[in-house]
Amino acid sequence: MAETKDDSGPALPPAIESAWGLRGRPPRGPRPGLSVPAIVDAAVRVADADGLPAVSMSRVAKELGAATMALYRHVGSKDELLTLMVDAGYGPSPGPASPDDDWRARLTRWAWAEHDVLRQRPWLLHVPITGPPITPQQLDWMEDGLRCLDGTTLPEGEKMSILLLITGYVRNEATLTNQIAEGSRAAGVEPGEMMPAYRRMVGRLIDPVRFPALLRVLNAGVLDQDDDPDDEFTFGLDRILDGIEALIARRAA
Amino acid sequence: MAETKDDSGPALPPAIESAWGLRGRPPRGPRPGLSVPAIVDAAVRVADADGLPAVSMSRVAKELGAATMALYRHVGSKDELLTLMVDAGYGPSPGPASPDDDWRARLTRWAWAEHDVLRQRPWLLHVPITGPPITPQQLDWMEDGLRCLDGTTLPEGEKMSILLLITGYVRNEATLTNQIAEGSRAAGVEPGEMMPAYRRMVGRLIDPVRFPALLRVLNAGVLDQDDDPDDEFTFGLDRILDGIEALIARRAA
């Protein structure tokens, strides 16, 4: 049995506890003008508007009309704020899947939900992850993902591994797609001209003797026009789901 | 036909050009005491010893007995230095696979080679990637990867997609494994105690009604002891390769 109550173990940072609603306001002292949710919201607003590098403690404080150091009464460090920003940025989990769908349709929906979030908030990809998820909404997402595999005969450990596999894939694909977008913006190139420019550059650099296979790819026109990123996403996801399907078939046999 | 010579297009940063050996020293002026490879080696040494955050321009300069600003004669920015550090950090590509192996054995070897590099130099995972690979050794790795799929009937575009799929998986798996290691070191916990501590924390936080599936995972003891990370790596890789196998079978039919 898992014990749901256990006061031992390493203490949770105060700001994380408040995210779980575990912290009541102490009776004495001035009424706080700031709150953890208000700070996190402001930080998310800054990141949405100007990207993650713009999120500095002073910028967030300015957004709230407060002084920089006022924030440190509520969050222990910038890293803690980033953790909470991720939780807020992902937003509510996609919710339980239709009971009529099979595991494959459910996982596809789950993966696309994360895909959509990452497309809308690319800065989530730039937050350095410091550990396994411990914030409420992050665990909601995990719970929903696990339920996608309800009804299969997979052992619990493999369900978890599969979830990590998929979420890793989604993040990776979003990272690559986003790099092209950010790179073209930084270079002042039309988004559609980014991959062709890359292709030209590689073609100029490589020696055909040393890089025959790469040259074949270039000549096949693979990088000439941007593929629809959604097609690329679907391709990889279907490969992974095919692999999972093979596993489920084997485990059921 | 791809044109291997094309002087148009966006110019390559000077330091990248020198990595391709395209820059001769101008005849006039004092003999440089520093060189791009020397700087990159020093930076890699710092990262190996003290991690990526320790790599500051002043620290690298100190390592070389030079002044901070001297570095900027050779690299245009810190980002440029990071790009070259990645190229050097990956080291030479694993080389051509045995012609007797099938594509699956070849790709497995290729994936493990990257896995090993990332295990040895975890800081590579923390370098923010700013665009598609343009450095010599990075392209060597890509070339070797593409050759793993020689002999299959896959279109070139799908070969590339598969490579991105696998390298993304390897990076993701390494990131997760590394987070546990870094997290335990930061928290001063025994590495083997990290996941159990995480399990206790989650068990303390979650409501059994809201998180039934997650609770089931916890009760199954999934997080109680650290699995061998290599087993976890193999599991995910085999799922992906199974998916690719299904694709190859379909394309050959």
Place this chain on the structure above:
DNA sequence: CTGTTATGCGTAGACCATACGCAGAACTAG
């Protein structure tokens, strides 16, 4: 009214990347 406590925030320190410009070294042309 007094004591306690928590809040907001000002100051200051220790970093960071890097723009700019100068002193001098090494070569070429005469």
Place this chain on the structure above:
DNA sequence: CTAGTTCTGCGTATGGTCTACGCATAACAG
């Protein structure tokens, strides 16, 4: 040999970052 040119190394300075510390003040308990 000399003068001119060009490139290297680096000192200075600017503006940014996070955050440790401590003080004044506001709000409540008794």
